[in-house]
Amino acid sequence: MLEVLTGFVSELRRAGLPVSVTEAADAAEAVRHIPLEDRQAVKYALGATLVKSSAHWRAFETAFEVYFSMRGPQFALEEDSLGPAGARGERAGEQETGSLGREAMRGAGEGGGGDLVSPEELAAMLYRALQNGDTGMLAAVARLAVALFAGMESGRPVGGTYYLYRTLRNLDLDGVLQRLLGAARAGSGGDFAAPAPAGASDGTGGYLEGILQRDAESARLTPLEERLLADEYRFRIAQLQREIEAEIRRRLVADRGAEALAKSLRRPLPEDVDFMHASRDEIAQMRKAIHPLARKLQARLARKRRHLRRGALDFRSTMRHSLSFGGVPAEPRFRHPKPTKPEIFVVADVSGSVAAFARFTMHLVYSIASQFSKVRSFVFVDGIDEVTSIFERSETVGEAVHRVNLEADVIWIDGHSDYGHALSVFWQRWGKEVGPKTTVLVLGDARSNYHSSESWVMRELSERARRVYWLNPEPKAYWGSGDSIVDKYAPFCDGVYECRTLRQLESFVEHLV
Amino acid sequence: MTRPAAAGAAPRTARGIAASAGRPVVVGEEGAGEAVRFASVPALREGLGMVGYLADDGLAGVVFLADRLGKPVLVEGPAGTGKTELAKSVARLTGARLIRLQCYEGLDESKALYEWNYKKQLLRIQVENAAPDDESAGRWNEIEDDIFSEEFLLERPLLEAIRASEPVVLLIDEVDRVEVETEALLLEVLSDYQVSIPELGTVVATQIPLVFLTSNNTRELSEALKRRCLYLHLDYPSLERERAIVLAKVPDVTEQLADQVARIVRSLRALELKKHPSISETLDWARTLVLLGIESVDEATARETLHLLLKYRTDIELAAKELAAATARDSA
Ligand SMILES: Nc1ncnc2c1ncn2[C@@H]1O[C@H](COP(=O)(O)OP(=O)(O)OP(=O)(O)O)[C@@H](O)[C@H]1O
C-alpha cells in the first residue's frame, strides 16, 4: 500500500496539487484506520488528507481512478458470472501486454466472437438496466460494451477518449433515451423501478413509480412528470458513462501501468489552463472556477479597503467616550477618510483567438466593479463598439458577457483584427473622456494582420490617463513575432503583462485596484 | 510553526462521552491505550442519523478520521449544505458541549482567545486609590497580582475549549472571514492545543476536542492551516440522501412527496442558475407544501412556490419554464 501511495502522491504533485510532506504522512496514517479493501474508504481517506481545495478534486479523482482502479473485489478485471467477456486473466501488475488487444479486438469485430453477447442482446440488456435502474446490471453492461465496441489496442499511448467515443457511438444512448420515454408516454413504463428509498417499508415506492403505474386511461404524462422521468433516465445514463470510462481506464492501466496512463490523462488545473488553447471542456471548467475566484477577489479587496479606511485618531471622539471610564481614554476612536476610486476603461479584442481571454477578463473586472467609480468597456475586432450599457442592463456579469458576443458591433470591413483602426476610432469617439482618474486596460494579443499600428493613440492615451496597462494572453516569447505588434505599443504603457491563465489574471486584477 | 504536540499526548475522554446520558451508538473503544470516540464509520453514520443528521460514508469517514488522527476538520461547501449542522450534530451525538466561535471580520485575539476585563480592573484600581495607603510601593505588586487573576479574566471560546474538563466540540464557524493574523492565531492553538497567558502561565488542554472549521470559501485560507486540517467538501447531497433528509426533518411528509421534492431540486441544480437551492431551502419548500396540503407538485404549484427555493427572479423564471418543458434542453 505504502508503495502505491508514494506513487500516487508523486502523481498528484505532477498534476500540480501542492501536497506537502506532512500531508503525505497524514495520508499514510489515515489509511491505517480504514478497511483497505473498501475502495470508497480509501478514496475519502486520501481525499481528506491530500486535497485541500475543491477545485483540485477532479484531478485527484482522475489520478485515484488510475492508481486504485484494481482495488476491491467488485473492481477486479477478471470476469465473474457475467460470462467470458473481455480481458480474461489480466490483473493489476501482471501486464500481459497484448492480451488486451486480442480480447478486445475479438469483441470489436463483427460481434461474432461466439463467447460474447451479440450487439442486439447487449442493447436489450442496456434498455432493461436503464429502465429498472439496476446499478449492478449497468456496470455489467458497461464492461460488455467496452469489450464489444471499444476496439482497444494494446500499447497505444492514449488516454482513452477515442475508445469512449467508439463505445458510446455504438450504444446510441440518445436513441435509447427516446425509446424509454416513448414507452413511458405510451403507458408501458412497466418495469420502471427507482432504487428504493432507505427505510422505505410499505412498498408504495417513489414518485416516479407512482406516475408510471397510474391507470392506463389517465396515463398521459404531464410535462413536469415527463421532465422528472427524463432526468432520472439521464442520470442513469450518466452513471453508465462513468462506468464505461472507468472500465476503459482499468483496461488501460492493466495494459500500460498506472504511471504512464496517469501521464496521458494529466490536465492542468482550471486556474492554470492556457486561455488560448483551452478545449471546450476546459473552458467550461474555467467558467465554473471564475465565480468563486471573483467572489474571493471581491471579498479580499473589500477587506483591504476597509483596512485602509482606519484613519487618524479622532481625539474628540476618544475623549467623549472616555467619560464612561472615569476619564481614562480606554477606547481610541478613529476618523474614516473617504478614499477616491479610479475609473476604468476596458478595451478588449474579442476576435476568435483571444475571445475567451477577453470574456474572462471582463467578467473579473465587472465582478469587482464596486472597487471603481465607473467601469466602461469597449470591444473591437477591426471596428470598435462601447458595450458598457449591456453590462448595465444585464442582471449578471455572465449574462452580459454572453450578450456582448451577440450584440456588439465590432466588424468594420472583414472581421480580421485591426488594432490600428480600432484604436484610432476609439481615440476619435471617446478619447476626450479619458482623464487623470482613468485607468485604461487594453486586452489582446496585438496580432493585427500587418495593418498599421497607429501607436500614437497609445501615446496620447498615456498622457491623458492615470495609468495604461496592456494584458497579452500570448507567451512572452512570441511577442513581436509575425504580425504581433505589441512592442509598438509597449513604450506607452505603464505595464505590459503576459496573462495566460486565470491565476495570472487574478493576480493582475488584484493589483489593479 | 511549532509542530503539533503529539496527538495522543493528551488523553481524550471517550468512554465517558459515550456513556453519558445513555447516548446512542457512540461506542467508545480502547485503542492502543488511547480512547477513541467512534467505533467504526457505519456506527458513526448511524449515530448521526439518530440525532437527525443524514451523512454518507464519505462524510462520516472524514469525521471518523478526525477523531482517530486528532485533527481538526475544515468543512467547505456552498451555503446551506449542513456545515454548521454537522458540528452541532456531532456534539449532540457524543454528548459534548458545543463551543462556537463565530468568525467575522475584525475578530481578534481578545474576542477569540481571552481578554482582561480592563473596565473591572480600572474600577479595582480606583477603589484602591480612593483609600490611599502609606506603603504604596508594596501595595502595587499586590494589586497587580490581584487584577491579573482569574477573577478579571474574560474567557473566550478558544480558551474555553482548551480549558474544558468535560468533552467539548469546538466549532469555528465561517473561518474565511477572519484576517490573516487571526488565522495564524487559530493555527497556533490548533497545533498545540495550548495557550500561554503571560500573566498566568501556559494552559494545556486535558483532552483534544473535536474541532470543526467551516468556510464559505470567500477567501483562500493559508496553506499552513489547510495542512493542519482534514478537508471535507460538503456538496449538495445525492437524491437518496436529500429525500432521507426531507423525510427525517419534515413532519407528515409522504414518501412520494419527499421523493418528488428531491427530484425537482436535483433537476433545478442541474440548470445554470445564479444560486442553486440549498438543503435548507429544500426543507422550507417541503414544509410549505405539507402545510398547503399538497400531495403531489404539478406545474402550477411549482410556479407558485418556486420563490421558496430560488432567490433571483431570473432563476425563478428560468426554472418555471424548464419544469414545464418536458425535456431538458441538452446541456451537453
Ligand atoms: N445531512 C443533513 N441532515 C439533516 N439536516 C441537514 C443536513 N444537512 C443540512 N441539513 C439542514 O439544512 C439546514 C442548513 O444547514 P447549515 O445551517 O448547517 O448549513 P451551512 O452549510 O452551515 O450553511 P451556511 O454556509 O449558510 O452557514 C439546517 O437547518 C439543517 O437542518
Ligand SMILES: [Mg+2]
Ligand atoms: Mg453555517
